[in-house]
Amino acid sequence: AQKVTQAQTEISVVEKEDVTLDCVYETRDTTYYLFWYKQPPSGELVFLIRRNSFDEQNEISGRYSWNFQKSTSSFNFTITASQVVDSAVYFCALSARNSNYQLIWGAGTKLIIKP
Amino acid sequence: DSGVTQTPKHLITATGQRVTLRCSPRSGDLSVYWYQQSLDQGLQFLIQYYNGEERAKGNILERFSAQQFPDLHSELNLSSLELGDSALYFCASSVTPGTSGAPFGPGELFFGEGSRLTVL
Numbered sequence: 001a002q003k004v005t006q007a008q009t010e011i012s013v014v015e016k017e018d019v020t021l022d023c024v025y026e027t028r029d030t031t032y033y034l035f036w037y038k039q040p041p042s043g044e045l046v047f048l049i050r051r052n053s054f055d056e057q058n059e060i061s062g063r064y065s066w067n068f069q070k071s072t073s074s075f076n077f078t079i080t081a082s083q084v085v086d087s088a089v090y091f092c093a094l095s096a097r098n099s100n101y102q103l104i105w106g107a108g109t110k111l112i113i114k115p
Numbered sequence: 116d117s118g119v120t121q122t123p124k125h126l127i128t129a130t131g132q133r134v135t136l137r138c139s140p141r142s143g144d145l146s147v148y149w150y151q152q153s154l155d156q157g158l159q160f161l162i163q164y165y166n167g168e169e170r171a172k173g174n175i176l177e178r179f180s181a182q183q184f185p186d187l188h189s190e191l192n193l194s195s196l197e198l199g200d201s202a203l204y205f206c207a208s209s210v211t212p213g214t215s216g217a218p219f220g221p222g223e224l225f226f227g228e229g230s231r232l233t234v235l
Contacts, residue, residue: 035223044117045205045226091158102171103224105158 002027004094006106013082014114021077021109023092029053032096034068034075035103040088048090051075079111087113118142121206121227129235133194136230140187140208146170147189148209148224149181153202164189196234203229 003026013019025034036048049059051068059066063083067076079086092106118141128134140147149161151174160173164183175181178196183189193200207224 037226042228043203043231044228045207045224046117047223047225050223100171102160102163102173107157 002029002094002096002099002104004092004104004106006090006092006109008109009107010110010112012112012114015084016081018078018080019082019111019113021079021090021092021111023075023077023106025073025075025092025094027073027094027096027098029096029098032094033101035091035093035095036066036075036077037091037093038088039091039108045091048077082111082113084113084115087111117225117227119206119208119225119227121204121230123230124228125231125233127233127235128196130196130198132196132234133192134196134232136191136193136204136206136232138189138191138206138208138227140189140206141225144208144210144225145187146209147183147187148207149175149189149191150205150207151202152205152229153199156202158205161191193232196232198234201232201234203231205229 005024032053034051038046038048049066056068063080065078089108089110091108093103095101095103120139122137145166148163151159151161161175162181163171167183178194181191205226207226209224
């Protein structure tokens with residue numbers, strides 16, 4: 001069965017701190033994709049990144065970085081020098097062949113950045 | 116702005132009623148997905164259409180139905196509404212059908228702002 005676990009329900013940090021959001025996934029597929037989406041208070045879900053299972057290179061995009069480790073089935077998301085605008089709910093999701101590539105979502109982590 | 120348009124943004128109705136939610140996908144996107152987001156259930160996939168045909172079904176109740184029209188817009192019909200149907204309903208679109216067949220994996224999904232349904 002496919003599963004995504006975001007153990008952190010809510011994280012609160014002060015602006016400019018670094019913060020890491022954890023994502024652990026389960027799948028028996030060798031071909032799969034991992035995603036992060038952001039849901040700001042306005043409600044719209046915004047795509048952040050997609051990573052396929054054959055590419056374990058970490059990725060950096062500005063203040064955002066992602067650490068994909070197949071050995072621990074984790075795809076963690078780090079925001080450096082956090083800003084108030086980063087406050088949102090962040091979802092990790094998995095898409096795998098055995099589930100016909102439908103997205104399996106984590107429960108989300110609510111990130112609060114205090115000024 | 117994702118390019119996906121959902122109407123209405125807010126809807127309040129009574130139990131037993133029927134509502135229709137509408138979604139216009141991004142220009143050029145052939146796939147439309149419907150999701151339900153509630154506090155206790157999180158994000159639940161309901162159904163997917165690709166170029167007018169049903170592609171995949173998730174946790175969609177029998178009281179709910181959807182279709183995608185030739186112009187690619189989609190409608191989600193919710194009938195015999197119950198209090199527990201109160202939720203945020205998202206539509207998303209993507210270019211690809213996003214189904215099996217490596218390397219034909221899923222593209223990113225572009226979400227609308229959602230339709231917030233309140234059933235009283």
